[in-house]
Amino acid sequence: MFVRKILLYSLLLIVGIFNAHAAEPKIKVKVFVAAMFEISENQGDKAGEFQHWYLTYFKETKPIQVTGAVNPVFCNKDGVCGSVLGMGKVASSASMQAIxxxxxxxxxxxxxVLNGVGGTPPSQGTIADVSWGTWLVDYDLGHRWKPEEAEAGKPTFMPRKGYENIRSYQLDTNLVRWTKQLSANVQLKDSPSAQAYRTRYPDKNARRKPKITFGTHFTGDTFFHGPGLSKEAQYISELYGADDYVITEMEAAAITQVIDRLHGTSRIMSLRGAVNFDQGHPNESTLAHLDPAPGETAGGFAETVENIVLVGSQVVDHIVLNWADWKDATPKLN
Structure with missing residues (x-):
């Protein structure tokens, strides 16, 4: 009899715990901010991609552990959530799916808001720029061969059949127009080190002050570098009918594929800050640019990660404050 009572009590306890968890209301996420890495802590040290978001939206929140994600999720009372997903296609997309x-x-x-840092071709951008993606293109899906094995001057990339639906994504044009309007008046920060570094490049866009740009964000696990591969990225953008290539990064197309399977792509935004050029200046080899000597780095990293949040928060705040207009669909912008 005693054993039966213990078993009955245990069963009731288990059922009670299950029901309690089942009764917990789900967090209705209005905006999810995805970063890819943080340098160390979420506050109190050098900021990576998430720290300024954390300080702006999540400082008073508690972490929510998610099985399968590399880092916890933070959610505030206004329905803004965020997490650091991990760098590269596999880590970031696996975390996103688990969440x-x-x-x-x-x-x-x-x-x-898929956000982080990236590189930019000097013909299109400069250090501390912030870019909203209009297209996301996967750099890795196709066939490649060595230039010496190709006809001189001809492309060394060919798309492969079967990837048509996942190799590129055009982001919602109406939502992109909203990002342009809402962030148009943000004053971007700059640094003396970035200003000095820009003078090494002859390109007009490379030498200007930072601004907000729009164009194709190129996703690749391969950290491609140099004028040749930069031209190849532009070639692939044109091949796919996308906009000019303006940012190189490592995650957005992969994360978008995961979100698309469950929720479509109409509410996805890609936001990147340029912390490096995708090639060296005319007097610098590609290898020297990839592995710079002390004092030869671009500078402006701290200002760029802050700029990203200055720009992105304008859109996040507007969506949350006007949720009744945004919850069912992105409002039409006349």
Whole structure:
């Protein structure tokens, strides 16, 4: 009899715990901010891609552990959530899928800001620029061969059949127009070190002050570098009918594929800050640019990661403050 009572009590306890968890309301996520890395802590040290977001939105929140994600999720009372997903296609997309499928969250009406740092071709941008993506293109999906094995001057990349639906994504044009309007008046920060570094490049865009740009963000696990591969990225953008290549990064197309399978792409935004050029200046080899000597780095990293949040928060705040207009669909912008 005693054993039966213990078993009955245990069963009731288990059922009670299960029901308690089942009764917990899901967090309705209005905006999810995805960063790819943080240098160390979320506050109190050198900032990476997430720290300024954390200080702006999540400082008073508690971490939510998610099985399968490399870092916890933070959510504030206004429905803004964020996490550091990990660098590269596999780490970031695996974390995103684990978070999307987790029982704590309701992503049915969520907007996504995929944000971080990247590189820019000097013909298109400069250090401390902030760029909203209009297209996301996967750099890795196709066939490549060595230039010496090709006809002189001809491309060494060929698309492969079967990847048509995942090799490129055009982001919602109406939402891109909203990002342009909402962030148009943000004053971007700059640094003396970045200003000095720009003078090494002859390109007009490379030498100017930082600004907000729009164009194709190129996703690749391969950290491609040099004028030849930069031209190849532009060639692939044109081949796919995308806009000019303006940012190189490592995650956005992969994360978008994961989100697309569950929620589509109409609420995805890609936001990147340029912390390096994708090639050396005319008097610098590609290898020297990839592995710079002390004092030869671009500078401006701290200002760029702050600029990203200065720009992105304008959109996040507007969506949250006007949620009744945004929850069912992105409002039409006349």
């Amino acid at each position: 999307l499928l987790n029982q704590h969250f309701d992503f049915a009406q969520s907007y996504f």
